[in-house]
Amino acid sequence: MQRFALSTTLLSIALLTACNAADRAAPASAQAAQAAAPPTAAETIGPFVVTTVARFDEPWAFSFLPDGRVLVSEKPGKLKLVDVASGKVGDVGGVPAVAYGGQGGFGDVVPHPQFADNGLVYLSYAEKGDGDTAGAAVARARLVTDDAGGGRLENLEVIWRQVPKVGGRGHYAHRVLFGDDGKLWIASGERQKFDPAQDMQSNLGKVLRLNDDGSAPADNPFAGQGEVAAQVWSLGHRNPLGLAFDGNGQLWDIEMGPKGGDELNRVERGANYGYPIVSNGDHYDGRPIPDHDTRPEFNAPAITWTPVISPSSLAFYSGDVFPDWKGNAFAGGLSSQSLVRIAFEGDRAREAERFAMGHRIRGVRQGPDGALWVIEDGKDGRLLRLTPKG
Numbered sequence: 001m002q003r004f005a006l007s008t009t010l011l012s013i014a015l016l017t018a019c020n021a022a023d024r025a026a027p028a029s030a031q032a033a034q035a036a037a038p039p040t041a042a043e044t045i046g047p048f049v050v051t052t053v054a055r056f057d058e059p060w061a062f063s064f065l066p067d068g069r070v071l072v073s074e075k076p077g078k079l080k081l082v083d084v085a086s087g088k089v090g091d092v093g094g095v096p097a098v099a100y101g102g103q104g105g106f107g108d109v110v111p112h113p114q115f116a117d118n119g120l121v122y123l124s125y126a127e128k129g130d131g132d133t134a135g136a137a138v139a140r141a142r143l144v145t146d147d148a149g150g151g152r153l154e155n156l157e158v159i160w161r162q163v164p165k166v167g168g169r170g171h172y173a174h175r176v177l178f179g180d181d182g183k184l185w186i187a188s189g190e191r192q193k194f195d196p197a198q199d200m201q202s203n204l205g206k207v208l209r210l211n212d213d214g215s216a217p218a219d220n221p222f223a224g225q226g227e228v229a230a231q232v233w234s235l236g237h238r239n240p241l242g243l244a245f246d247g248n249g250q251l252w253d254i255e256m257g258p259k260g261g262d263e264l265n266r267v268e269r270g271a272n273y274g275y276p277i278v279s280n281g282d283h284y285d286g287r288p289i290p291d292h293d294t295r296p297e298f299n300a301p302a303i304t305w306t307p308v309i310s311p312s313s314l315a316f317y318s319g320d321v322f323p324d325w326k327g328n329a330f331a332g333g334l335s336s337q338s339l340v341r342i343a344f345e346g347d348r349a350r351e352a353e354r355f356a357m358g359h360r361i362r363g364v365r366q367g368p369d370g371a372l373w374v375i376e377d378g379k380d381g382r383l384l385r386l387t388p389k390g
């Protein structure tokens, strides 16, 4: 066991179907429970000292609260609150029922920018519809914590839904992000239905910009073109699982391509990213999809990956713990079981480095401590704190 020593204050943190291949689901062996390890266990991977903070049942997302605690969603439908110093995990009750299965279940969880004052958290999840249909929903609720290390959600209110609800259990995406101006951004997947990504009567396959109550801002690019279109910031997306602002306030998304063609996109107001008309990947059944360079009217990705990395998440880094990586982005990789470092020069982006993590990486964030934090996919998925080795 390697000692973890970055700062004294932190020493206490000891510390499917063919289409469904797009989820690039974990093999059963990877889903098997890993051997239990004490919360103090630290290992090294590549340039990182890796500290296990806590373990979860199919974690999907995590977010830091202003007091340093971490909210973690578990895909089967539970919400957890983590004290990172002790590794103690509390339960948060009052969560909505989720349509668990395939890629669906509990999704993202983020605090409102004024959480310290209003206690609001925003949750995304797959919601059951009529018959066999489902769709992503975003709700907000007040988080009331208790003395036992957990808490409950009160006054839960659904503020947004995918329309229409459709069959199948893939490509919800449902990544949620707040901008510095308090606007709420949602990356909405095309639910493996292809054409809705180009249909302005649907909010599938879009990046959406909303007010924090779910209403559409009057200055959105398609305002006045109908209730659904008014939500849309950009279209032609497939399964955009990562959404993040860089240090200049530019929005980026990272999304799974079909068979090949994962994409990092610079997300621009009113732009069309071309799916399913163009993709540098092709359909899983072998049918070709014309590449981006055949249709210059659609925005092309800043990076395209074939073979794929299966991006789950995206975060920009601005901390001091890894000073050489300021301004870089990090993508979690599912099938690639990796953390991908992305460097930028102006509007251009490139994969700078790829770290083999040995597990499917479901989420990545910069912590308030400046460390990189990642969460693994699957049964017994770990929340990990990454700090420099040596």
Ligand SMILES: [Ca+2]
Residues within 6 Å of the ligand: 279, 280, 281, 282, 288, 289, 290, 291
């Ligand atoms: Ca293609």
